[in-house]
Amino acid sequence: MLLSQGVFSQGAVVPLRELLLVLLVATVIAYLSTGGIRVLAIAFGAVAIPRERDVHVKPIPRMGGLGIYLGLLAAVLFAHQLPALRRGFDYPKDIPAVLAAATLIVLVGIIDDRWGLDWLTKLVGQITAAGVMAVMGLSWVAIYNPFTNETVVLDPLQGGLVTVGITVTVVNAMNFVDGLDGLAAGLGFIAAVAVFVFTVGLLYEVGGSTDTFPPALLAAALAGACLGFLPHNFSPARIFMGDTGSMLIGLMLAAVSTGASGRIPLQGYGPRDIVGLLSPLLLVGAVMFIPVLDLVLAVIRRVRAGVSFSTPDKMHLHHRLLQIGHSQRRVVLVIYLWVSVLAFGAVGTSLISDRRMVVLLFAAGLVFALIVTAVPSWRELKNNSTRKPPRGSADEPPLGSDRVAR
Secondary structure, eight states, rough: OOOOTSSBSSSSOOOHHHHHHHHHHHHHHHHHHHHHHHHHHHHHEEOOOOOOOOOOOOOEEEOOHHHHHHHHHHHHHHHHTHHHHHHTTTTOOOHHHHHHHHHHHHHHHHHHHHOOOOOOHHHHHHHHHHHEEEEEEOOOEEEEEETTTTEEOOOOHHHHHHHHHHHHHHHHHHHHHHHSSTHHHHHHHEEEEEEEHHHHHHHHHTOGGGGHHHHHHOOOOOEEEEEEHHHHHHOOOOOOOHHHHHHHHHHHHHHHHHHHTTTTOOOTTOOOHHHTTTTHHHHHHHHHHHHHHHHHHHHHHHHHTTTTTTTSSSSSSHHHHHHTTTTTTHHHHHHHHHHHHHHHHHHHHHHSSHHHHHHHHHHHHHHHHHHHHHHHHHHHHHHHHHHHOOOTTTSSOOHHHHHHHH
């Protein structure tokens, strides 16, 4: 579909090469800056001391999300210098709005990583950042109603409330999933790559319209920043991203979904087109399904136990995968696999016209993910069936009992 020069066959100029350069710049800057931020975090006192529910067993510096932020910022500034991408900064005003909101959420994260904030203060910070983004121009303006096949046009207040609600939900879901080395950064990378693939396809469909430049550019920058941070954070992690990084990734995913889906009037489109146009939001929903499900189950579990919903425990999804025999690295890779299947299953509906092929590939991916997830359990059953009973068990006389009998 793509030509080597980044020009589609129908004549629509799509700056694919420049977008990939943006991804590369974000990767390099995030990778190089994170090492210095690790030293800064230790000097600043932003260090994660192991708690009972934590997986790590020694103090590790956090605030690594600042490296992701620097990678994003450098990539966006670099994109502004490229003639092929500069018109994406003119209209709409998405990119300044996202940078302002990202800066606010990073400041809240730095304070939390260093001194700690209660949940209400963090929530106020998240709402403020999302509100700033909406007020500055990046907001939902239309929502499709599948029951009436009509588009509901939102006024500024309604659009702002929808934007804030979606953003805060995604921010907290990503913050919640940040429990293992490399998990949140990897999920951010997978989601950003999938959104990037979709937005490049959307650029082709609309002939390189300026409106679709910001989500493609921001998705490329986020993917690169997460990728550059990941070598420092994958097990065994040398630095944690902290709330600085997890909240930033959530905000960016909400922003690219809003930019790609929140402004499109959907009247007159067929079912496949509607799925395609809403794919960024569906995609983020697919990526967030596992952490959100984990969050809901945790709240139900704690309410039934008669404790506060914010009470920590060691019964989250990643804890359960560790208990059935996966190593910490394997747990992260298993969750990567599940999220990749869900994410590219969502985006595949808009990129592949053969719906049966999409369903077949999605089903095959689910089966493979199930097998990989269950492998440690089967291995444990096999080991238990072949292992000799321990001394002193009911199947073998206690040590020395045969000598007493004789």
